Amino acid sequence: MKIVLLGYGKMGKEIEKIALGRKHEVVLKVDENNHSSITKEQLAVADVAIEFSTPHTVVENIYKCFNAGLPIVVGTTGWYDSFEKITADCKKGNNTLFHATNFSVGVNLFFKVNKYLAELMNNYPDYDVSLEEIHHIHKLDKPSGTAITLANQVIEKLKRKSKWTLDSDLRQNDESALFIKDIREGEVPGTHILKYTSPIDDIEIMHKAHNRKGFALGAVLATEFLHNKKGIYTMEDLV
Numbered sequence: 001m002k003i004v005l006l007g008y009g010k011m012g013k014e015i016e017k018i019a020l021g022r023k024h025e026v027v028l029k030v031d032e033n034n035h036s037s038i039t040k041e042q043l044a045v046a047d048v049a050i051e052f053s054t055p056h057t058v059v060e061n062i063y064k065c066f067n068a069g070l071p072i073v074v075g076t077t078g079w080y081d082s083f084e085k086i087t088a089d090c091k092k093g094n095n096t097l098f099h100a101t102n103f104s105v106g107v108n109l110f111f112k113v114n115k116y117l118a119e120l121m122n123n124y125p126d127y128d129v130s131l132e133e134i135h136h137i138h139k140l141d142k143p144s145g146t147a148i149t150l151a152n153q154v155i156e157k158l159k160r161k162s163k164w165t166l167d168s169d170l171r172q173n174d175e176s177a178l179f180i181k182d183i184r185e186g187e188v189p190g191t192h193i194l195k196y197t198s199p200i201d202d203i204e205i206m207h208k209a210h211n212r213k214g215f216a217l218g219a220v221l222a223t224e225f226l227h228n229k230k231g232i233y234t235m236e237d238l239v
Helices: 010-021 040-044 058-068 080-092 105-123 145-157 168-173 213-225
Strands: 002-006 025-030 048-051 072-074 096-099 128-135 163-165 177-184 191-197 202-208 231-233
Touching: 002 010, 010 025, 010 048, 010 213, 040 058, 048 058, 048 213, 058 072, 058 080, 072 213, 080 096, 080 231, 096 213, 105 145, 105 191, 105 202, 105 213, 128 145, 145 163, 145 177, 145 191, 168 177
Parallel strands: 002 025, 002 048, 048 072, 072 096, 096 231, 128 177, 163 177
Antiparallel strands: 128 191, 191 202
């Protein structure tokens, strides 16, 4: 497949390595230096785009691909305020969008464990739940898209939680709020911890990424999955 990389930072470079290793061709690499000059014609020569840029450029990049009729895999987070409009426009234009807050197969298995545990905990009201996410200092969005997904899963399954917050004071005053502690340090690729605490004991589940390879491989697998497809897809469809 001929691939456009929208975003050529550390993730983009890792994706490139895996894509080339799987016999794909990277026909265009877009970063902050050439982002504004990319044309519809340049995008149209590719089979698919992989988007790992920034929350500030992702929406524009999605629409550039829609206008070029180019399927796009979106790994950037921080654009979900525009989610309903983008997905509606995708369907209206008969375009192709694969989106995920995290492309790691391990994380998507972790999502399933998280939902199952949250549902079980409805029977044990003595346990309060909190979420901690740790990422590298270069990550621009807080909390991470993966943390938001985890929090929303808990809210969906655990009846005593109805919203999430980054405000520790709100956590103390509102038992329905799920507190997310977001930490930015070093070059941590991504750690997420769900912790259920009671006066008697604690229960924790954790996913800890050792490097970016799992995310990059998942993004490339998503591009392969999209071959000859139209519509909107997620990692649920892939795994």
